[in-house]
Amino acid sequence: xxxxxxxxxxxxxxxxxxxxxxxxxxxxxxxxxxxxxxxxxxxxxxxxxxxxxxxxxxxxxxxxxxxxxxxxxxxxxxxxxxxxxxxxxxxxxxxxxxxxxxxxxxxxxxxxxxxxxxxxxxxxxxxxxxxxxxxxxxxxxxxxxxxxxxxxxxxxxxxxxxxxxxxxxxxxxxxxxxxxxxxxxxxxxxxxxxxxxxxxxxxxxxxxxxxxxxxxxxxxxxxxxxxxxxxxxxxxxxxxxxxxxxxxxxxxxxxxxxxxxxxxxxxxxxxxxxxxxxxxxxxxxxxxxxxxxxxxxxxxxxxxxxxxxxxxxxxxxxxxxxxxxxxxxxxxxxxxxxxxxxxxxxxxxxxxxxxxxxxxxxxxxxxxxxxxxxxxxxxxxxxxxxxxxxxxxxxxxxxxxxxxxxxxxxxxxxxxxxxxxxxxxxxxxxxxxxxxxxx
Amino acid sequence: xxxxxxxxxxxxxxxxxxxxxxxxxxxxxxxxxxxxxxxxxxxxxxxxxxxxxxxxxxxxxxxxxxxxxxxxxxxxxxxxxxxxxxxxxxxxxxxxxxxxxxxxxxxxxxxxxxxxxxxxxxxxxxxxxxxxxxxxxxxxxxxxxxxxxxxxxxxxxxxxxxxxxxxxxxxxxxxxxxxxxxxxxxxxxxxxxxxxxxxxxxxxxxxxxxxxxxxxxxxxxxxxxxxxxxxxxxxxxxxxxxxxxxxxxxxxxxxxxxxxxxxxxxxxxxxxxxxxxxxxxxxxxxxxxxxxxxxxxxxxxxxxxxxxxxxxxxxxxxxxxxxxxxxxxxxxxxxxxxxxxxxxxxxxxxxxxxxxxxxxxxxxxxxxxxxxxxxxxxxxxxxxxxxxxxxxxxxxxxxxxxxxxxxxxxxxxxxxxxxxxxxxxxxxxxxxxxxxxxx
Numbered sequence: 001x002x003x004x005x006x007x008x009x010x011x012x013x014x015x016x017x018x019x020x021x022x023x024x025x026x027x028x029x030x031x032x033x034x035x036x037x038x039x040x041x042x043x044x045x046x047x048x049x050x051x052x053x054x055x056x057x058x059x060x061x062x063x064x065x066x067x068x069x070x071x072x073x074x075x076x077x078x079x080x081x082x083x084x085x086x087x088x089x090x091x092x093x094x095x096x097x098x099x100x101x102x103x104x105x106x107x108x109x110x111x112x113x114x115x116x117x118x119x120x121x122x123x124x125x126x127x128x129x130x131x132x133x134x135x136x137x138x139x140x141x142x143x144x145x146x147x148x149x150x151x152x153x154x155x156x157x158x159x160x161x162x163x164x165x166x167x168x169x170x171x172x173x174x175x176x177x178x179x180x181x182x183x184x185x186x187x188x189x190x191x192x193x194x195x196x197x198x199x200x201x202x203x204x205x206x207x208x209x210x211x212x213x214x215x216x217x218x219x220x221x222x223x224x225x226x227x228x229x230x231x232x233x234x235x236x237x238x239x240x241x242x243x244x245x246x247x248x249x250x251x252x253x254x255x256x257x258x259x260x261x262x263x264x265x266x267x268x269x270x271x272x273x274x275x276x277x278x279x280x281x282x283x284x285x286x287x288x289x290x291x292x293x294x295x296x297x298x299x300x301x302x303x304x305x306x307x308x309x310x311x312x313x314x315x316x317x318x319x320x321x322x323x324x325x326x327x328x329x330x331x332x333x334x335x336x337x338x339x340x341x342x343x344x345x346x347x348x349x350x351x352x353x354x355x356x357x358x359x360x361x362x363x364x365x366x367x368x369x370x371x372x373x374x375x376x377x378x379x380x381x382x383x384x385x386x387x388x389x390x391x392x393x394x395x396x397x398x399x400x401x402x403x404x405x406x407x408x409x410x411x412x413x414x415x416x417x418x419x420x421x422x423x424x425x426x427x428x429x430x431x432x433x434x435x436x437x438x439x
Numbered sequence: 440x441x442x443x444x445x446x447x448x449x450x451x452x453x454x455x456x457x458x459x460x461x462x463x464x465x466x467x468x469x470x471x472x473x474x475x476x477x478x479x480x481x482x483x484x485x486x487x488x489x490x491x492x493x494x495x496x497x498x499x500x501x502x503x504x505x506x507x508x509x510x511x512x513x514x515x516x517x518x519x520x521x522x523x524x525x526x527x528x529x530x531x532x533x534x535x536x537x538x539x540x541x542x543x544x545x546x547x548x549x550x551x552x553x554x555x556x557x558x559x560x561x562x563x564x565x566x567x568x569x570x571x572x573x574x575x576x577x578x579x580x581x582x583x584x585x586x587x588x589x590x591x592x593x594x595x596x597x598x599x600x601x602x603x604x605x606x607x608x609x610x611x612x613x614x615x616x617x618x619x620x621x622x623x624x625x626x627x628x629x630x631x632x633x634x635x636x637x638x639x640x641x642x643x644x645x646x647x648x649x650x651x652x653x654x655x656x657x658x659x660x661x662x663x664x665x666x667x668x669x670x671x672x673x674x675x676x677x678x679x680x681x682x683x684x685x686x687x688x689x690x691x692x693x694x695x696x697x698x699x700x701x702x703x704x705x706x707x708x709x710x711x712x713x714x715x716x717x718x719x720x721x722x723x724x725x726x727x728x729x730x731x732x733x734x735x736x737x738x739x740x741x742x743x744x745x746x747x748x749x750x751x752x753x754x755x756x757x758x759x760x761x762x763x764x765x766x767x768x769x770x771x772x773x774x775x776x777x778x779x780x781x782x783x784x785x786x787x788x789x790x791x792x793x794x795x796x797x798x799x800x801x802x803x804x805x806x807x808x809x810x811x812x813x814x815x816x817x818x819x820x821x822x823x824x825x826x827x828x829x830x831x832x833x834x835x836x837x838x839x840x841x842x843x844x845x846x847x848x849x850x851x852x853x854x855x856x857x858x859x860x861x862x863x864x865x866x867x868x869x870x871x872x873x874x875x876x877x878x
Contacts, residue, residue, distance in 0.1 A: 103539055110752040194749040196639045204630050227748055228776060309666055310633040313549040337667060341858055419780055 007032035012075065012163040012217035013237075019073050026067065026074045029163075030056060033076050033120070037161045043142050045135040046156040048081045049088050050121025059118055070116025071224065077117040078156045078165030078211075081125045082149075084197040085109055092199055093125040093134055093149075096320045106197025108166055108208060108225055115224040120162055123152025126380060128311060129173055129201050132322035133380050140182050140408055144373040147177030148380030150185075150209060157211040158183040164221060167209035170201045171303060172369075172386030174209030178398040179368035179411020180381065183211045184428075186218045189419045190393025193225050202306035204344065205299070205390055215397060215429040216240075222421060238422055240429035243362035245278040246414075251367035253287045254296055255384030258371035260439050264402050264410045265367055267437045272365070275434045282364065286357050291350050292388045298343035299387035305340040308332030347391045351418075354392070361417075363427050364389075368398050368411035385413075395421040397428045401436040410439065446471035451514065451602040451656035452676075458512050465506065465513045468602075469495060472515050472559070476600045482581050484574040485595040487520045488527050489560025498557055509555025510663065516551055517595045517604030517650075520561040521568045521588070523636040524548055531638055532564040532573055532588075535759045545636025547605055547647060547664055554663040559601055562591025565819060567750060568612055568640050571761035572819050579621050579847055583812040586616030587819030589624075589648060596650040597622040603660060606648035609640045610742060611808075611825030613648030617837040618807035618850020619820065622650045623867075625657045628858045629832030632664050641745035643783065644738070644829055654836060654868040655679075661860060677861055679868035682801035684717040685853075690806035692726045693735055694823030697810035699878050703841050703849045704806060706876045711804070714873045721803065725796050730789050731827045737782035738826035744779040747771030786830045790857075793831070800856075802866050803828075807837050807850035824852075834860040836867045840875040849878065 003014055007029050010018065018024050034053040041047060051059070060067055060074045067074030084090045084102035091097045109119065124134035126148040136151040138144040139159035146155040150167030154177030157165050167174045169187045178185020186209060193208040200206055208225070212218050219237040223229030248269050251257035273279050287293060308315060308329040315321075315329050367385045374381050389396050395416040402410045414431065416424030442453055446468050449457065457463050473492040480486060490498070499506055499513045506513030523529045523541035530536045548558065563573035565587040575590040577583040578598035585594040589606030593616030596604050606613045608626045617624020625648060632647040639645055647664070651657050658676040662668030687708050690696035712718050726732060747754060747768040754760070754768050806824045813820050828835050834855040841849045853870065855863030 100542055102542060105752065107749055107751050111748075114751065114755065191643050194639065194745070194751070195642060196749050200633065200635045203634060226776075227751070227772065306633070309550075310546055310635050312546050312553065312633070312666070313544065316553065333666065337665075344858070419783070 006160070008036045008160040010163070011213040013214060013220065015075060015163055016073060026060065027057065029075060030060065033161055036159065040139065040159055040161065044137055044139050044155050044159050046123055046152040046159065046161060048091065048122045048124050048152060056118065056120060067116050071229070072112065072116035074116055074118050075164070076120035076162045077112055078121060078123045078153050078162045079109055079119050080150050080153050080165070080167045081122040082129045082168055082199050083109060083166055084199070085119060085122065088119065088122050090122065093127040093129070093132070094314065094320065096314050096317055102197070104197055107194040108198065111225050111227065112221070117164070123150070123156055123165060125149050126151060127322050127325055128314070129168055129170060130307070130328065131324040131380060137376060138181055138373050141373070143375055145180065145376045145378070145380050147180035147369070147373060149173035150177050150211070151380070153211050154178050154181040154183050154185060157213065163212060164217065165211040167211060168198055169207050169209045169386070169390060170205045171299065171390060172383035174211070175368045175386045175396055175398055175413050176381055176383060178211060179409060179413070180373035182400070182409035184213060184215055184218060184398055184400060186210045186397045186425070187390070187395060189395045189421055192419065192421060200310050202303045202310065204302050204306060207390070207393070215425050215432060218397065219422070219425040222425065238426040240433060241423065241426035242430050243277055243427045245280060245361050246272060247280050247282045247358060247361050247364045249282040249287055249292070249364050249366040251370065251385055253293050254388055255382060256370055257367055260404055261367050261371050261410060263439045264437050265365065265412060267439065268402060268412055268435045269365060271435050271437070272431065283357060286353050291353055294346060295350055295388035295391045296384055298346045299391040301335065301339055301343040302391065304328055304332035305335055306332070351392055363424060364415040366413060366415065368413035372404055372408045372410055389415045394418055395424050397424060399428065399435060400432050403438055405438055445599070447475045447599040449602070450652040452653060452659065454514060454602055455512060465499065466496065468514060469499065472600055475598065479578065479598055479600065483576055483578050483594050483598050485562055485591040485598065485600060487530065487561045487563045487591060495557065495559060506555050510668070511551065511555035513555055513557050515559035515601045516556040517560060517562045517592050517601045518548055518558050519589050519592050519604070519606045520564045521607055521638050522548060522605055523638070524558060524561065527558065527561050529561065532566040532568070533753065533759065535753050535756055541636070543636055546633040547637065550664050550666065551660070556603070562589070562595055562604060564588050565590060566761050566764055567753070568607055568609060569746070569767060570763040570819060576815060577620055577812050580812070582814055584619065584815045584817070584819050586619035586808070586812060588612035589616050589650070590819070592650050593617050593620040593622050593624065596652065602651060603656065604650040606650060607637055608646050608648045608825070608829060609644045610738065610829060611822030613650070614807045614825045614835055614837055614852050615820055615822060617650060618848060618852070619812035621848035623652060623654055623657060623837055623839060625649045625836045625864070626829070626834060628834045628860055631858065631860060639749050641742045641749065643741050643745060646829070646832070654864050654871060657836065658861070658864040661864065677865040679872060680862065680865035681869050682716055682866045684719060684800050685711060686719050686721045686797060686800050686803045688721040688726055688731070688803050688805040690809065690824055692732050693827055694821060695809055696806055699843055700806050700810050700849060702878045703876050704804065704851060706878065707841060707851055707874045708804060710874050710876070711870065722796060725792050730792055733785060734789055734827035734830045735823055737785045738830040740774065740778055740782040741830065743767055743771035744774055745771070790831055802863060803854040805852060805854060807852035811843055811847045811849055828854045833857055834863050836863060838867065838874060839871050842877055844877055
């Protein structure tokens, strides 16, 4: 990838390579990021809380020797405001937690700080990472939603304010905003990362997410989050890997999608086919209402049951909850345990079926959202395209390079094998080189 | 069950029935509990932090109308000091967190408070719920360990200081101390309860635990923790249920056990057989080194990998960690990802095998620990008898009524089906009526 002119537009790996080679220094990047923030933040509103330029520089300079020797060189990180930070408020997108100041950093924050990242600020989340939008707008088109719930993290990375950000996904909270804003969003296999200090929403569904500009940036951050990388180098990142076989799952099997989105998926798979990848269609027996398609509803059932229990404290203050959150809590409380258990059993069954029918597939390609981002006043968009994969706990990553003719991102995603996150990211890096669609 | 003379010795259900019927009032129970604490705590040392009698009474009286109408009537609860409380310190058994004061109650604490429990105090935990013992001694024999890591919760309930307490289990941290001290210890199916505000140790293994004196007490608390009970009555508790078929798993298949323990298991199963229960021996193909037996080691692998990541912040302060914790962290960091993934895959495989071979079993009966509690200077005892079941995420509960001839508890446990916690507790209530062993 060609290096852009504006340092803020570099990918994380490009920034690190530039600093290592002496082409520029960390402070140059910091200034470029703050220039971007100061220019764009009044419109985009990605930040719930953030450092000012001088505060950030003071923090970097106070331990400059450490940062300069570190893997991440003191570069800025955005952290979704559902993830605890010991030195910044964490308000969970709710007036109930106005000014809430945790005593510990979440483990994902600890690990990135230990590797030399500096938390620039907390990014806007919807209320408790559910539906009620915050103030953030889509940087690709300011009249549109950034998607939720990791709205601020997706917008801040897509709008070149920071090269990396943390999010979380319970339904579609990373993949959808990444697709809408045009960032690379990645959701880890369930159970892969420590969620200590991330506020849980639904224990059977919550996953950590990461935003960056390229798949290899994500692979690097993944190595930090898993402590699998070497401390001072970027060697852990796998080279782009050509997949042998990719399954296609039409979005219409999971919910309504626009004609543009369906066309984008067709064109992307044709490009993969031309590049020598075997493309198979997901069998409708596996994908239909009794299989993956049915998981859309089962996911919603599991989520409602678990959310109303996780949020027991907040549920006692209904006057401070949005109507959407009140509805979800009431749905969960009214639900029978049998329905909840049936939904969990259906997920287990679908997992076995998928594994049995497709033992040899590298990834599934499918829409990341039903369409381009809706207008801001219409809410944060539908989570349907992510619910089934999230119920299965599979790793997912959005593709770059798919846009409509106006340049608005039209997101596709790759779904990997459980715990096959490394292979998925290496596959995504290769696919991003091959697939470029404008519909 | 006959009501004991000392109110502090009543089970939770007996206390609630007595208060409902007007035989005595909440303050009578509070005084009985504090009498017991003041007499026994200097020796037992179950509490890391606790209210004084007058503080507790003031809290009860300040909202007496609420408590008197509530399900749990203002009765005292112990909370393991690994579970966050907003009005008491939560120090995780580590000098690193001396004086740590969380900003939120954990959700399990919220739910029990909403149902009318009052947190009497925080109970001693081993360091980060792992091996390094706290000061607590076994109330059944003060020269012995209470077991870990939920040492204080088990001792406080077994020694009649409180009728109920919360714990957590990653390896054997509820079942082993319950067995050693003579309380009923229960571990929920993995994923069953919100773990929000409980400090994670290993995300693939952590479960919430509850201590009480009878299986029906646990069933009541479970209904509160799941919000499935009615707000003002105890009707959610199922009647004791006679099991049709119980599998026996000899402890020797999981690790070394004493002759006394092996004999206790034999006698308990004979008593069940006489009472009309079909007893089957777990097949060695399923239980052997390639199956459940192998999970003992796989559990340890998963735990080491995940602990060193969850405790990233603490790992950076090795001088404040015990040698045991340092060893675990170093083991996890040195481990290959392939070994971790192989261990997870073995757990999945064993789960499928167990389900395939025994689709119709009510529970497995097996030792809860290798023997009676070791002497305090020997540590908190071996976790081997729990590792396999904990890796599988199955619900477990200790049995009452199994002791050696000196009256020291010799714990057995019942292992239930995943998400079959209600049936397991109803079965345990029935088994506790039938099984009484002294070896």
